[in-house]
Amino acid sequence: IFYTGAAPNQQAIPAVEYLMSEEGGGAERFVLLGTDYVYPRTTNQILKAFLKSKGIADEDIMEEYTPFGFSNYQTIVSNVKKFSTGKKTAVISTINGDSNVPFYRELANQGIDAADIPVMAFSVGEEELRGIDTSLLQGHLAAWNYFMSIKNPTNSEFTKRYKQYALDQNLPNAEKVVTNDPMEATYVGINMWKQAVEQAGTTDVDKVRISMAGQTFDAPSGYTLKMDEENHHLWKPVMIGQIRADGQFDTIFKTPEVIQAQPWSEYIPK
Incomplete structure (x- = not known):
């Protein structure tokens, strides 16, 4: 087996580091919101350990999972809004597929935009944005290793x-x-x-x-x-993209070099 997708240190960890940075808004409180299956739960297990290593307290981490196809985000978004009071808050989204549309719509319905509470998605890319109204998502973020809009x-x-x-x-x-x-x-x-x-x-x-x-x-x-000769994962760059009205991304951050993959995370026990 040879892996061509991102390891946690090539997507999830750099995305959170960006949100915590001055450039990324200096988030101090995090909402881990995902669909209820193995990828979101494993990613968030790693992220919680990482956040705690950076001094983020348990009470500043909110974790929530929803079933596949879930669409009623009114209560969840209301809770996110309350949770964000008093500290700069960011959402890490591992919501899968069609559920993204009602989630972002509910953010807009409750008056939350990317300047207030940025959403960093790990499962929203150009294909997911194709054919939907991206005005609701404009300004929110995604972490990937490639964007279609890259110029070369x-x-x-x-x-x-x-x-x-x-x-x-x-x-x-x-x-x-x-x-x-x-x-x-x-x-x-x-x-x-x-x-x-x-x-x-x-x-x-x-x-x-x-x-x-x-x-x-x-x-x-x-x-x-x-x-990589040893772990059979690709060395890849990390990119943060901001969603545009046309469904493409503006790359607002990228690593100068490719990053060696760590197949598991140093922040939790093997």
């Missing part, structure tokens, strides 16, 4: 080729297709596998596995990514 020749070619593919294959809404972080990660993985096969001279799994370790690839993100 490699990404221009990547997005151009995918749009042409969508048109050629008559995909639904082909004229409006977008690229996103999981697509870039998959694209990098496939190309690294191709390079490993060519280097090994065979598709034999054991030989390709040896060749795959240490592979590098110039990714659409604008960075040269590397497959």
